[in-house]
Amino acid sequence: MAQHLVFVGLGFGGLYTLRQLLGSLPDDSHITAIDARERFVFTPLLYEYLVGELEPDVVAPPFETLLPDDRVDLVQAEVVDLDVRARWVQLDDGRVIDFDTLVVAPGSVAAFHGVPGVQEHAIPFYTFDDAERLQTTLRVKRWAEGDQPVCVVGGGVVGIELAFALAEFLGRREAGGAHPRIVVLEAMGQILRGFSESMRRMTRRKLDEQGIEVRTSIRVLEVDGEGVVFENGGRQRFDVAAVAWTAGIQPNPLLSRFPAERHGRHGIRVERTLQLPGYPYVFVLGDAISYPGRAVGAPLPDTAQAAFQQSEVAAKNILTWIENGLPREAYTYGHLGDFLRISRTEAVADIRSVVLDGAAASIARRAAYLFRLPDWAIRTSAIRQWLR
Ligand SMILES: Cc1cc2nc3c(=O)[nH]c(=O)nc-3n(C[C@H](O)[C@H](O)[C@H](O)COP(=O)(O)OP(=O)(O)OC[C@H]3O[C@@H](n4cnc5c(N)ncnc54)[C@H](O)[C@@H]3O)c2cc1C
Numbered sequence: 001m002a003q004h005l006v007f008v009g010l011g012f013g014g015l016y017t018l019r020q021l022l023g024s025l026p027d028d029s030h031i032t033a034i035d036a037r038e039r040f041v042f043t044p045l046l047y048e049y050l051v052g053e054l055e056p057d058v059v060a061p062p063f064e065t066l067l068p069d070d071r072v073d074l075v076q077a078e079v080v081d082l083d084v085r086a087r088w089v090q091l092d093d094g095r096v097i098d099f100d101t102l103v104v105a106p107g108s109v110a111a112f113h114g115v116p117g118v119q120e121h122a123i124p125f126y127t128f129d130d131a132e133r134l135q136t137t138l139r140v141k142r143w144a145e146g147d148q149p150v151c152v153v154g155g156g157v158v159g160i161e162l163a164f165a166l167a168e169f170l171g172r173r174e175a176g177g178a179h180p181r182i183v184v185l186e187a188m189g190q191i192l193r194g195f196s197e198s199m200r201r202m203t204r205r206k207l208d209e210q211g212i213e214v215r216t217s218i219r220v221l222e223v224d225g226e227g228v229v230f231e232n233g234g235r236q237r238f239d240v241a242a243v244a245w246t247a248g249i250q251p252n253p254l255l256s257r258f259p260a261e262r263h264g265r266h267g268i269r270v271e272r273t274l275q276l277p278g279y280p281y282v283f284v285l286g287d288a289i290s291y292p293g294r295a296v297g298a299p300l301p302d303t304a305q306a307a308f309q310q311s312e313v314a315a316k317n318i319l320t321w322i323e324n325g326l327p328r329e330a331y332t333y334g335h336l337g338d339f340l341r342i343s344r345t346e347a348v349a350d351i352r353s354v355v356l357d358g359a360a361a362s363i364a365r366r367a368a369y370l371f372r373l374p375d376w377a378i379r380t381s382a383i384r385q386w387l388r
């Protein structure tokens with residue numbers, strides 16, 4: 001029977017599922033692929049785009065080049081509502097699209113935790129547009145030096161990688177005389193929670209070597225046009241040239257439209273086959289899900305690594321669902337490792353408890369990401385750009 005599949009969100013979960021499915025779907029299938037943006041973003045390489053090491057064709061290729069299939073109707077729009085019982089999704093332009101099978105992977109959104117002024121004055125680092133905005137701001141404020149630091153709020157992996165990238169972007173090591181200051185503010189007692197102790201130690205050493213300041217147990221109370229107000233025994237403030245905001249993510253608001261169990265700040269519960277309980281024709285993956293097949297337990301990490309793994313299971317199960325209504329593959333998360341970029345030539349890596357740093361870690365990181373880029377044309381471009 002002819003099938004209409006609708007994909008909402010074309011990131012690591014949605015796009016990779018769709019690309020794997022395309023070769024196997026029955027010829028009479030029709031696909032509507034919806035994303036609010038025009039580009040896929042390979043977020044682990046967004047720092048390389050910021051510092052000018054990789055170009056947009058690698059880090060953020062347009063969807064139209066990634067989905068050149070007559071059966072795919074690509075729609076750039078935001079899905080604002082959906083009804084899984086009645087089988088429709090509604091777009092921000094009012095259009096309503098019906099589906100037989102729905103695949104939802106809308107990712108997360110930046111969390112501002114209600115801190116006044118963040119949305120107006122800080123720049124999140126989540127999307128390609130954010131990276132461009134940060135680049136532009138820093139170019140304009142290239143004078144950011146001395147007592148006017150560039151501040152990164154959030155000492156998780158994104159905040160720390162961004163701090164290293166900012167040091168590179170602002171030419172910290174080349175600049176003679178006054179150097180731009182980069183300060184990371186972290187609310188918890190330590191940075192890089194969830195990373196191994198040895199990886200954290202190595203990263204701290206690299207931060208010290210580069211003169212990047214890290215202040216822990218600092219709660220940001222407010223951001224304004226000139227600075228950051230924070231709590232440190234009392235209310236204090238300091239002037240900054242720019243504030244980058246990486247202090248967490250939260251589930252995509254679209255998840256509130258699902259008749260599904262939610263888990264705190266995490267996503268919704270799905271079956272191990274990635275189907276929505278009670279709605280076997282709805283598949284959900286990526287950051288949008290929490291504990292496949294379980295009501296409680298450690299939530300899945302919100303990572304591209306997890307979404308990428310789920311896309312393989314989702315593609316197989318969608319196909320068997322369409323063919324015979326019996327998805328068989330159960331998803332289990334397997335942690336492959338952690339990487340943290342320091343510079344063009346250096347990284348820190350923890351691959352199955354083997355911790356590396358320097359050039360070896362940088363090569364391992366590039367290799368891991370290279371094979372996860374969407375296709376060979378993009379991989380070839382990445383190699384060329386890395387070698388120039
Ligand atoms: C700077 C940065 C670096 C990262 N580095 C790493 C890393 O090194 N390793 C790692 O494993 N993970 C990393 N992550 C996390 C990783 O990016 C996410 O976990 C991953 O992208 C989640 O995949 P997803 O498919 O759920 O969502 P996404 O990849 O975010 O895709 C969601 C898509 O849905 C679209 N969308 C959202 N809402 C709607 C809507 N209502 N209507 C239509 N479209 C919508 C969005 O435009 C987007 O294209 C990083 C994240 C960031 C921000």
